[in-house]
Amino acid sequence: MNKEHPLRPFLEPKSVALIGVSQKTGRGSFNILESLLKYGYGGEIYLVNPNAGDVLGLKAFKDVKALPRGIDLALIATRRNAVPEIVKRCADRDIRGVIIIAEGFSESDQEGKRLQRKINDVVSDRDIRVIGPNSIGVVNSFGAFSSSFLPLPKSSVPVALISQTGGFFEGFPGCPFGKGIDLGNMSDINFVDALTYFEKDEEIKIIAMYMETITDVPGFMAVCRRVLKSKPIIIIRGGRSELGRRASASHTGSLGGSDELFKAMFRQTGIIHVESVNDFGDIVKAFLYLPPFTGNRVAIITPTGGGGIIALDNVEDYGFCPASLSEESINTITPLFQPWANVGNPIDMLAAGMAHGYKYVYHRILESCLRDTGVDLVLAVCGTYTIKTIKEVAARYPDKPVAVWVTGSNRTSIEGKAEEYDFRPYYLSPDRALNALKAVREYHTLRGTGIKTTYGLS
Amino acid sequence: MNKEHPLRPFLEPKSVALIGVSQKTGRGSFNILESLLKYGYGGEIYLVNPNAGDVLGLKAFKDVKALPRGIDLALIATRRNAVPEIVKRCADRDIRGVIIIAEGFSESDQEGKRLQRKINDVVSDRDIRVIGPNSIGVVNSFGAFSSSFLPLPKSSVPVALISQTGGFFEGFPGCPFGKGIDLGNMSDINFVDALTYFEKDEEIKIIAMYMETITDVPGFMAVCRRVLKSKPIIIIRGGRSELGRRASASHTGSLGGSDELFKAMFRQTGIIHVESVNDFGDIVKAFLYLPPFTGNRVAIITPTGGGGIIALDNVEDYGFCPASLSEESINTITPLFQPWANVGNPIDMLAAGMAHGYKYVYHRILESCLRDTGVDLVLAVCGTYTIKTIKEVAARYPDKPVAVWVTGSNRTSIEGKAEEYDFRPYYLSPDRALNALKAVREYHTLRGTGIKTTYGLS
Numbered sequence: 001m002n003k004e005h006p007l008r009p010f011l012e013p014k015s016v017a018l019i020g021v022s023q024k025t026g027r028g029s030f031n032i033l034e035s036l037l038k039y040g041y042g043g044e045i046y047l048v049n050p051n052a053g054d055v056l057g058l059k060a061f062k063d064v065k066a067l068p069r070g071i072d073l074a075l076i077a078t079r080r081n082a083v084p085e086i087v088k089r090c091a092d093r094d095i096r097g098v099i100i101i102a103e104g105f106s107e108s109d110q111e112g113k114r115l116q117r118k119i120n121d122v123v124s125d126r127d128i129r130v131i132g133p134n135s136i137g138v139v140n141s142f143g144a145f146s147s148s149f150l151p152l153p154k155s156s157v158p159v160a161l162i163s164q165t166g167g168f169f170e171g172f173p174g175c176p177f178g179k180g181i182d183l184g185n186m187s188d189i190n191f192v193d194a195l196t197y198f199e200k201d202e203e204i205k206i207i208a209m210y211m212e213t214i215t216d217v218p219g220f221m222a223v224c225r226r227v228l229k230s231k232p233i234i235i236i237r238g239g240r241s242e243l244g245r246r247a248s249a250s251h252t253g254s255l256g257g258s259d260e261l262f263k264a265m266f267r268q269t270g271i272i273h274v275e276s277v278n279d280f281g282d283i284v285k286a287f288l289y290l291p292p293f294t295g296n297r298v299a300i301i302t303p304t305g306g307g308g309i310i311a312l313d314n315v316e317d318y319g320f321c322p323a324s325l326s327e328e329s330i331n332t333i334t335p336l337f338q339p340w341a342n343v344g345n346p347i348d349m350l351a352a353g354m355a356h357g358y359k360y361v362y363h364r365i366l367e368s369c370l371r372d373t374g375v376d377l378v379l380a381v382c383g384t385y386t387i388k389t390i391k392e393v394a395a396r397y398p399d400k401p402v403a404v405w406v407t408g409s410n411r412t413s414i415e416g417k418a419e420e421y422d423f424r425p426y427y428l429s430p431d432r433a434l435n436a437l438k439a440v441r442e443y444h445t446l447r448g449t450g451i452k453t454t455y456g457l458s
Numbered sequence: 459m460n461k462e463h464p465l466r467p468f469l470e471p472k473s474v475a476l477i478g479v480s481q482k483t484g485r486g487s488f489n490i491l492e493s494l495l496k497y498g499y500g501g502e503i504y505l506v507n508p509n510a511g512d513v514l515g516l517k518a519f520k521d522v523k524a525l526p527r528g529i530d531l532a533l534i535a536t537r538r539n540a541v542p543e544i545v546k547r548c549a550d551r552d553i554r555g556v557i558i559i560a561e562g563f564s565e566s567d568q569e570g571k572r573l574q575r576k577i578n579d580v581v582s583d584r585d586i587r588v589i590g591p592n593s594i595g596v597v598n599s600f601g602a603f604s605s606s607f608l609p610l611p612k613s614s615v616p617v618a619l620i621s622q623t624g625g626f627f628e629g630f631p632g633c634p635f636g637k638g639i640d641l642g643n644m645s646d647i648n649f650v651d652a653l654t655y656f657e658k659d660e661e662i663k664i665i666a667m668y669m670e671t672i673t674d675v676p677g678f679m680a681v682c683r684r685v686l687k688s689k690p691i692i693i694i695r696g697g698r699s700e701l702g703r704r705a706s707a708s709h710t711g712s713l714g715g716s717d718e719l720f721k722a723m724f725r726q727t728g729i730i731h732v733e734s735v736n737d738f739g740d741i742v743k744a745f746l747y748l749p750p751f752t753g754n755r756v757a758i759i760t761p762t763g764g765g766g767i768i769a770l771d772n773v774e775d776y777g778f779c780p781a782s783l784s785e786e787s788i789n790t791i792t793p794l795f796q797p798w799a800n801v802g803n804p805i806d807m808l809a810a811g812m813a814h815g816y817k818y819v820y821h822r823i824l825e826s827c828l829r830d831t832g833v834d835l836v837l838a839v840c841g842t843y844t845i846k847t848i849k850e851v852a853a854r855y856p857d858k859p860v861a862v863w864v865t866g867s868n869r870t871s872i873e874g875k876a877e878e879y880d881f882r883p884y885y886l887s888p889d890r891a892l893n894a895l896k897a898v899r900e901y902h903t904l905r906g907t908g909i910k911t912t913y914g915l916s
Binding site for chain 1: 702
């Protein structure tokens with residue numbers, strides 16, 4: 001018999017008990033039940049609150065003791081003092097997992113540290129697993145389950161987010177994700193558990209992590225090496241600086257090691273390590289929306305000469321080189337231009353576009369690049385006007401990556417157009433596009449070869 | 459008598475001749491007259507086209523020779539071969555300045571180089587000044603004048619953009635500007651001319667530049683040193699790489715020197731030099747929307763612990779330090795929290811916000827920081843929900859900078875809310891916010907002291 005993974009009841013709970021659910025509902029109430037129902041959860045729900053008669057039409061049990069046996073998951077959002085006893089009672093009712101949303105444990109004062117030790121004791125003695133304390137828990141867009149008290153976006157993309165903060169769940173780096181775990185103070189379930197779960201999860205292709213510290217370095221490195229053979233892991237670490245490290249102690253009660261040690265570990269394992277919130281989302285997006293590739297010959301198509309030159313500088317900065325266009329490409333493209341124009345790479349298409357129609361010219365040039373065996377990838381510079389054309393042409397050559405730098409002064413309209421056309425591999429600057437492409441290229445170049453990645457090396 | 463600056467007729471033309479204006483109008487026609495009228499230009503307009511009877515109700519002259527004498531500015535958008543003779547005829551009619559929009563000169567083939575030399579000869583011999591060739595010209599939101607064939611946004615902000623490409627005019631780095639000059643191939647009017655003009659321009663407080671090369675290094679350094687005493691200069695250079703340098707030759711016909719020389723020049727002069735398109739817009743925005751400051755003690759307010767820790771790492775990365783809150787601040791803030799909470803900096807306000815109301819708590823904490831003499835600036839982390847509160851509170855303390863990192867997965871809604879509330883000093887990641895703040899701090903710290911800025915040092 002296959003032993004079930006300890007995280008199964010957390011990610012795909014068939015039944016959930018909400019302990020300490022509030023009677024307040026509506027805006028500003030942060031009511032977990034309301035959020036769960038809104039998220040479309042279809043499993044059984046049990047409420048526990050000694051004072052509440054019923055909430056949103058569901059009757060509340062007075063005590064955990066009154067619950068049926070064998071519920072998959074309990075969410076605990078009570079005052080901190082009550083938590084250790086509740087965890088014990090959950091174990092008594094054969095509840096498989098609990099998420100402790102309550103705060104005030106190892107991240108706070110002596111009493112909090114004492115209470116967390118009491119929880120740890122229950123976990124050691126009994127057959128129950130814990131996420132948290134100080135966690136917003138789990139979100140699974142595929143399974144329509146969310147333990148968050150905040151309304152979260154639903155996005156069934158094959159990205160798992162493993163985090164030590166809920167902040168990333170609200171998407172602060174612009175990083176889309178389909179399943180997420182906030183490990184909180186990490187008293188029990190940790191990075192290794194989460195990684196082994198997502199390793200086997202066929203709905204997940206990319207793993208993104210926010211880490212402050214880890215407890216099991218050899219275990220972590222071993223599982224990462226295994227996972228990286230099939231799924232890229234992108235990591236951003238909080239507490240790199242001495243100041244950040246100390247603040248982390250009062251955020252999740254964790255004490256990180258020296259930044260150099262973490263960096264060495266990421267490097268040796270092949271994890272893609274970033275230090276900027278922007279890079280994090282940018283790189284995840286590149287893995288998500290672009291095909292794998294290992295070549296480095298870039299064609300740049302641009303309606304602005306200056307933009308093309310800046311992009312070319314960045315091509316060199318990020319270890320790419322400009323593609324030499326084939327004779328066939330040159331022959332196709334040249335008639336679009338004035339006879340005196342220098343047709344090269346970057347392909348500055350403004351004058352040609354004005355003469356023959358922007359979309360027509362962009363289409364012709366992009367298609368030539370995508371058919372050109374001397375071109376490994378395309379950086380397409382454009383305004384919002386051309387996004388749709390690029391999307392349509394690129395879709396016919398799904399094996400060649402086309403990343404877009406969308407220019408224009410109105411960010412709202414750029415993002416809006418990209419969403420309207422459901423076109424995602426776009427960036428707001430060429431360096432950000434090429435930095436993300438670099439990570440994808442390095443991952444696929446080094447995957448399985450045993451050669452160490454150099455990404456994130458400083 | 460004050461001699462008028464040679465750029466006055468370009469930026470504030472009382473009368474304009476459009477030479478080579480097309481009869482086509484509407485989308486895709488790139489009709490300069492249409493664009494000029496749409497932009498609200500109120501001066502006299504003369505059209506020249508040997509074939510056109512009239513365009514948009516305005517009668518076209520057959521020849522430049524037929525124009526009245528002393529028109530301020532002519533825009534030339536004809537085929538390249540005609541340009542040298544047209545410039546000469548413009549000089550004959552005492553036209554003060556011409557913008558050569560036409561392409562195909564020193565950036566192209568031998569014939570183009572020859573034609574450009576012929577233009578240069580006219581400029582040397584006669585009393586006429588030239589912007590371009592290969593330029594989209596000039597835009598002045600304050601004076602409602604634009605020579606661009608593309609519709610440009612109007613934005614009366616005190617930022618001047620001096621560029622060697624039109625791409626920046628469409629705002630590709632998210633950099634707002636109120637006046638702009640595209641120098642194009644720079645056959646005559648150059649960076650020094652543009653700088654001396656904006657030096658005295660009271661509507662301009664900040665100067666942003668895109669440069670591929672310069673012709674007069676000592677003159678450039680001298681004018682920059684003078685301008686920098688009252689106005690920051692932010693520069694991004696295209697053609698840093700060997701590849702980019704060569705591409706620049708076929709973009710504006712210019713040959714840049716070694717990147718090291720440019721960097722040394724920027725450093726010695728105190729120019730703020732950036733290499734990323736994102737940084738360019740970010741820094742201009744910080745100068746534009748934040749008060750000057752020299753202190754480095756940052757208070758971080760955050761609804762996400764992890765976000766606060768990442769921001770704290772970035773505080774160290776960019777040479778700031780976390781502020782120690784005064785006893786008064788601590789006394790004001792502490793009652794909002796649970797007794798066991800560690801109230802420090804970063805100020806993690808999530809739990810307090812959930813207990814007492816988000817906006818109320820954010821207001822209280824932000825106001826304490828702004829009144830605290832130990833706090834020099836505030837990095838406020840927030841979702842779109844709190845932008846308005848932050849704007850209102852910050853407005854009451856105009857001398858202390860408040861930069862915001864707006865989090866959330868929906869970029870469109872972030873940008874939309876910031877626009878709706880007309881709140882501008884926001885950033886999409888903490889590193890970008892602090893990088894921009896660093897530039898402002900360094901500029902104001904070093905201004906007038908004669909100490910060299912270290913910004914952009916690698």
